[in-house]
Amino acid sequence: MAVVVRAGAAPLWWFGVLAAGVGVVPPGLTGRRIGVLAGAALFIVTAVVVAYTRRKRYTERSRSVVKAGKHDVLQDRAVTVRNWRRGHRWWILLAFFAAVLSAFVLPAAGGMALAGAGVGLRLKAAWLGRRERAEDTLLWLRVDWLDQRGGRPAGKTVKGYRGTGVAAGDAAPGGTRRRTAALV
Known part of the structure; x- marks a missing residue:
């Protein structure tokens, strides 16, 4: 389940960094200094909001974990990431272009907010990982409960x-990807 949460972290981060870099070029209506300071505040607020939303729903559903049966189809990590990114690619590109266009008003702020969303997803996945380690159980989603566009884990x-x-x-x-020891 944390794989689905983590799948969007890298694209949001990199598109946010790129949009913030491009967004610094135009001076904007407010000026670069105000835009970057507002972007820093948006980065922090967005990261915190994304990291803490729906935690109650995750914890409620993780309390009633059922052991995966032999008829449950559990998807490979790479397939899950690929499906999520394919299903959300247009939304991510739209967010990128919106962040670049917002730079003409508030330079770099939109890109920094987008990067903050990526950091928030990474923090949420890390929180889920700590829960999984504490309970000694990997949490999975059944494939048929996720649609082909990647779905939402909550x-x-x-x-x-x-x-x-x-x-x-x-x-x-x-x-994260499981690290396996190389056989000699």
């Missing part, structure tokens, strides 16, 4: 989470 279609041991699958707690 959306209305998700009825509950499935659990496996922390050694199952190719994802580590928190949605």
Whole structure:
């Protein structure tokens, strides 16, 4: 489940950094200094808001984890990330262009807010990873509860989470790639 949360972190961060870099070029209506200071405040606020939203819903559903059965289809980490990014690519590009266009009013602020959303998703995935380690259970979403566009891990279609041991699958707690030792 943390893989779905973490899937959007990298694109939002990099598009935000790029939009902030491009956004510094035009002086804007307010000037660069005010734009960058407002962008820094937006970065922090956005990161905190994204990191803390829906935590109650995640904790409620993680309390009723059902052990994954042999008929549950659990998706590979790379497939989950690819599906999420494909399903949300137009929204991310639209957010990027909106952040670049907002630079003509408030330089760099839109890009910094977009980057803050990426950091907030990374923080939320790290929080989920700590919960998974503490409970010694990887939380999974059934594939049929996520639509082909990537879905939302705390959306209305998700009825509950499935659990496996922390050694199952190719994802580590928190949605990161599992590191395997090289065989000699």
